Amino acid sequence: xxxxxxxxxDAHGKTTREVNAELKALLAAGQRELEVLNPGSRHNLAxxxxxxxxxxxxxxxGYFCGALSDGLEIEVEGDxxxxxxADMMSGRIVVHGNSGSSTAPSIRxxxxxxxxxxxxxxxxxxxxxxxVVGGSTGYMSGFMAQKSRIVVCGxxxxxxxxxxxxxxxxxxxxxxxxxxxTVLEEPTAEDLAWLAETLEPFGxxxxxxxxxxxxxxKLWRYDKKEFSIxxxxx
Amino acid sequence: xxxxxxxxxxxxxxxxxxxxxxMLQAMxxxxxxxxxxxxxxxxxxxxxxASIWAGDDGxxxxxxxxxxxxxxxxxxxxxxxxxGYFRIGLDPEDGSPRGLRQLADEVERTNPGVRVFSxxxxxxxxxxxxxxxxxxxxxxxxxxxxxxxxxxxxxxxxSRVDVNHSHPFWARPFPDVTVVHNGHVTNYHKNRRxxxxxxxxxxxxxxxxxxxxYLAEQLAHGLTLDEAVTRSIDDLDGSFTYLVSTADGFGVxxxxxxxxxxxxxxxxxWVAVVxxxxxxxxxxxxxxxxxxxxxxxxxxxAWTR
Numbered sequence: 220x221x222x223x224x225x226x227x228x229d230a231h232g233k234t235t236r237e238v239n240a241e242l243k244a245l246l247a248a249g250q251r252e253l254e255v256l257n258p259g260s261r262h263n264l265a266x267x268x269x270x271x272x273x274x275x276x277x278x279x280x281g282y283f284c285g286a287l288s289d290g291l292e293i294e295v296e297g298d299x300x301x302x303x304x305a306d307m308m309s310g311r312i313v314v315h316g317n318s319g320s321s322t323a324p325s326i327r328x329x330x331x332x333x334x335x336x337x338x339x340x341x342x343x344x345x346x347x348x349x350x351v352v353g354g355s356t357g358y359m360s361g362f363m364a365q366k367s368r369i370v371v372c373g374x375x376x377x378x379x380x381x382x383x384x385x386x387x388x389x390x391x392x393x394x395x396x397x398x399x400x401t402v403l404e405e406p407t408a409e410d411l412a413w414l415a416e417t418l419e420p421f422g423x424x425x426x427x428x429x430x431x432x433x434x435x436x437k438l439w440r441y442d443k444k445e446f447s448i449x450x451x452x453x
Numbered sequence: 454x455x456x457x458x459x460x461x462x463x464x465x466x467x468x469x470x471x472x473x474x475x476m477l478q479a480m481x482x483x484x485x486x487x488x489x490x491x492x493x494x495x496x497x498x499x500x501x502x503a504s505i506w507a508g509d510d511g512x513x514x515x516x517x518x519x520x521x522x523x524x525x526x527x528x529x530x531x532x533x534x535x536x537g538y539f540r541i542g543l544d545p546e547d548g549s550p551r552g553l554r555q556l557a558d559e560v561e562r563t564n565p566g567v568r569v570f571s572x573x574x575x576x577x578x579x580x581x582x583x584x585x586x587x588x589x590x591x592x593x594x595x596x597x598x599x600x601x602x603x604x605x606x607x608x609x610x611x612s613r614v615d616v617n618h619s620h621p622f623w624a625r626p627f628p629d630v631t632v633v634h635n636g637h638v639t640n641y642h643k644n645r646r647x648x649x650x651x652x653x654x655x656x657x658x659x660x661x662x663x664x665x666x667y668l669a670e671q672l673a674h675g676l677t678l679d680e681a682v683t684r685s686i687d688d689l690d691g692s693f694t695y696l697v698s699t700a701d702g703f704g705v706x707x708x709x710x711x712x713x714x715x716x717x718x719x720x721x722x723w724v725a726v727v728x729x730x731x732x733x734x735x736x737x738x739x740x741x742x743x744x745x746x747x748x749x750x751x752x753x754x755a756w757t758r
Contacts (some may be wrong), residue, residue, distance in 0.1 A: 230739065256740075259734035260729065260731040261742075279743075281731055301714065317745070317747065319747055322709060339710075356748070357749055357750060
């Protein structure tokens, strides 16, 4: 499957601290292609790694996998728990299964792809980067996102894109309800080209009736006495 | 925090207690204060089985008093004393919720410090300020043919750390119904007063005890388990993922904001509902691939055998 033999760590029977110490020791020794067997949904795997490397997890990972990373490439051959890739600066995370709540929160850059479904609050408070969900996403995805693109190939649950700044959301399925202060738009030709280009490498290519959601901007600045804006936007 | 788990066997021979204990032990970090289990289906003598906590002093002195109190409301069929608990098989004179309330009240009134943790046709309730593995070993739960069960590891946030305030909570006086819960129900004070006016008595200050009684009453009014857990999404405020178990199965519900985690895994042989994936790795091994999905906010489900 992999052209290059990956340096192997077997997490079976080890503590999270031992697995992470082993990962960091291998990185320090110059290894750049690693695989972790039996991750067993442990939390906090491969957190805080600030150098380019590729790590493949052969199974499920727990909370905060790949969080606080910069330039890391992670592949999860299973499901991921909450806060996958939290606060990452750049890099790429691909999850073949589902992910839990607050997938890729507060990321500043990079690409996070979940081929299955994501939980609630996907991409909350993002400041950059791109998130792709192959299936559906949960409640209040995109909440308060400042600058990011979130693509949901399936359905979006309630309050999609609530109280955002300059983020752009795309949904290829049904949106159960939009969040506060949003506008629903037709994607532009550039948007559609970008979507095709972004999704194609992950086999999420089939064309969909894309909807685009962005902030209406009414909550960004207003006088506190302007109750009509409160009423209208919220 | 807190961690919850439910495990239901779809066929005979699935080791229910082993699985549930494996899940709870793996989630020990979510709840180091106490551990509790509701287990269903072990054979016992008599129509009902009572799980009675004999009190912090071990309770050997209370033995006679408990048996006499039960004797006034029925017949004792069997009595074991085990690790601070009396496990008593009995035939009640009045098996209705009203009769069971009188029986439980009588046992507690005449034996200070003693608590009737549960009464049921199939239910056994065990909780301690200890970990799941210790409970499994000291109670020799291996190999007992349980059909299903729910369990809890507790990180106490809103009432004290002791056995009384540990989960699961029995829906006194409804036989067999218990609840484990991760979260805070914020409208329980008000609801509890309403239920007290209707004649229910609560043994602790824990919000989960109300959830159990509320659900059991819905079931007693004729709702199916599926209908009851679905309705609770509207009736309960706050953050919650809870599991409610009856003699026939269990249900789960998650609040609309989905603030507390909940994963579901189902195979041809069993159903598992857990707070996080590490519980499944703990029960089945980290090298076993298990497909899971997250219960969505505002979603409720039930499984019966």
